[in-house]
Amino acid sequence: MAVQPTIHDHLGRAKPAGHAARPSDRQALRVTVVGAGYVGAVSAVVLAHLGHRVTCVERDAPRLERWRDGEDPLKEPGLAELLKEVRIRFVGDASDIAFADVIVVAVGTPMGDDGRPDLSQVDDAAIQIGSLAREGAVVLMRSTVPVGTCDRLQNGPLRHQRVVSNPEFLREGRAVHDALFPDRIVVGGPQEARDLVERLYGRIIKGENLFGGDGTAPRVVPVVWMSPRSAELAKYAANGFLATKLSFVNEIANLAQAIGADAGAVLGSMGLDPRIGPQYLHPGLGWGGSCFPKDTRALQAIADGAGYDFVVLRAAIDQNTRQLSRFANAVKRALPAQSRVGLLGLAFKAGTPDIRESPAIALAGLLIQSGLRVSAYDPAVRALPADLGVMVHSAVVEACAGADAVVVATEWPEFADMDLEAVRAVTRGDLLFDGRDLISPNRAVAAGFRYQGLASLGE
Ligand SMILES: NC(=O)c1ccc[n+]([C@@H]2O[C@H](COP(=O)([O-])OP(=O)(O)OC[C@H]3O[C@@H](n4cnc5c(N)ncnc54)[C@H](O)[C@@H]3O)[C@@H](O)[C@H]2O)c1
Incomplete structure (x- = not known):
């Protein structure tokens, strides 16, 4: 099998990922990620690596077991290594949502029989989050959803939270790299959510050298704020x-x-x-x-x-x-x-x-x-x-x-x-x-x- 380069190889790091300096406690957020697939698991690991306190909820029991065993079922280069260096709680039960500052929605939106996205996973997750999350918590929609979905959820099950569209652009096979070094962060949501979103991604946005090695030059990542509909599109x-x-x-x-x-x-x-x-x-x-x-x-x-x-x-x-x-x-x-x-x-x-x-x-x-x-x-x-x-x-x-x-x-x-x-x-x-x-x-x-x-x- 062609061995994929590890995250360290990709980035030319001299030191392992765990050498990154942690943000101060003031910046650390409590994050619950819903869904441990490509987007969810990678987001969880990267956010934990940034120093946030992360819980990842997965409802598929065999997949959850593999994450709990420290395995990477997705075989993404660098993910297993980072997983060993961070602390994430992988759980089957969603109750941690109640304590989260930020809830990341990363559930699937597969193609439905009519060719349109099947939003049942998103809708189920939204109902669950709406019933558990505290008022004012930020709900970050990382799943790819049709235009108008965030507005619909904001006016429905998530009316007490702040719904923010934050689409993910990672490529499979390069997922960890892309999540750590995105070309841009697209965000669509209310101004009140801005501070929290910028704290969440702070070190990525500032282009801080996340590995302390001598790899790629730090690069400030543009954060593009827009309306939820624009971010979805x-x-x-x-x-x-x-x-x-x-x-x-x-x-x-x-x-x-x-x-x-x-x-x-x-x-x-x-x-x-x-x-x-x-x-x-x-x-x-x-x-x-x-x-x-x-x-x-x-x-x-x-x-x-x-x-x-x-x-x-x-x-x-x-x-x-x-x-x-x-x-x-x-x-x-x-x-x-x-x-x-x-x-x-x-x-x-x-x-x-x-x-x-x-x-x-x-x-x-x-x-x-x-x-x-x-x-x-x-x-x-x-x-x-x-x-x-x-x-x-x-x-x-x-x-x-x-x-x-x-x-x-x-x-x-x-x-x-x-x-x-x-x-x-x-x-x-x-x-x-x-x-x-x-x-x-x-x-x-x-x-x-x-x-x-x-x-x-x-x-
Ligand atoms: N895979 C990619 O390369 C990629 C890139 C960018 C964006 N996206 C988008 O991100 C979203 C997720 O994609 P993916 O490839 O990670 O999907 P995935 O199917 O690999 O993962 C979704 C996970 O969510 C879990 N889940 C669903 N509902 C849940 C709930 N209520 N509680 C807990 N767990 C739940 C599922 O069991 C599954 O493991 C999709 O909308 C996709 O279009 C994917």
Whole structure:
């Protein structure tokens, strides 16, 4: 498995995280975080690291047990190390909310059956908080919620508290880093909450060197205050824009192929323009994950609700569905029914075991539907629900043994470096489909594969 660098490696720290100076007791706040998933657990650990007194409530008993055992079920780089250095109470019971200055809402907002966010976890949490929290406590909404949700809760179950929209922008696989060193802190809420929010994030905002080492230079983090509605939209706008950027990049790569241009050269040159920037310029078989699909659909619903036809977003979502089908069709065309595919990658991206809305899993589904068989390997995913019909192995060569084609679906660095001769030695067929443009075509050909990257798929 490709070892992810630890938080210390990411940040180039000389000293362990625990060497940070603690804020004075006057600044320390009592914080209860509701939900111990990516956003909740990472917020809890980072806020405890900043010196606040943190309790984290999780209602899923197996997940709670793992946190209590000091394990990180999310496998986020640096999180297990920080967890050892801070004091957090992980609890199943919400009663600590009664003593909190700040309650952080970090529960899930998955896509509902109609494509809109399912707000049942947020609504349940709000009722619980409303019944327990003291008057004037700040309720920080870190979950991604539709525009108007904070106002609705402020006028409903949380009428005695101060509801503040504070969207989270962390990336899975970089969650601790992003939480400690955010690009910006977006806050939407009443002025009376300002002091408390600034105390909560004080050391991050001031760009204090949180590790006392000689790593990245301190940087003051902009805090952008706005209305709750604007803060809610700011989150969806950011994710909608990034997803659209990726869809556009995939279109350029497809077009480059159609007209005989080199997509890598085109996109590489675009990235040198500071107005465009080099990130999110890599073509792939489509975007996925726990956020982009649901947040783009939610943004679309927000626009629909306002009677606004968000043409660009609609096209970006549509392009993404086509991108995956295009890739799946190329694999299907090349293989007779009953052929077996060795699928490399199941996580929605490298650096995380998260398979929510993973394009790799969606691809496996399309291939299986068309009569192909799929065996898979992912460095971070050890098992899948049986009904998906994918056999998960514990090594690349096991997943590819006897396969008629190898398909790379997640951009894990270890796939870029894998021993292609050893893989080719165990496969039956010689096709290698690279859905992430990760593998050197020359190396693949030298190892005896017929290489098909995104630039050579055909329509
Ligand atoms: N995962 C990301 O990369 C990311 C990034 C930015 C924002 N977000 C947003 O943050 C929110 C949370 O995302 P996540 O990925 O951390 O979700 P998650 O599903 O991993 O975690 C949510 C947790 O909350 C728990 N929970 C729900 N209701 C509860 C309650 N009443 N009491 C105690 N625990 C409760 C669930 O059991 C679950 O463990 C979502 O709105 C998401 O869109 C996620």
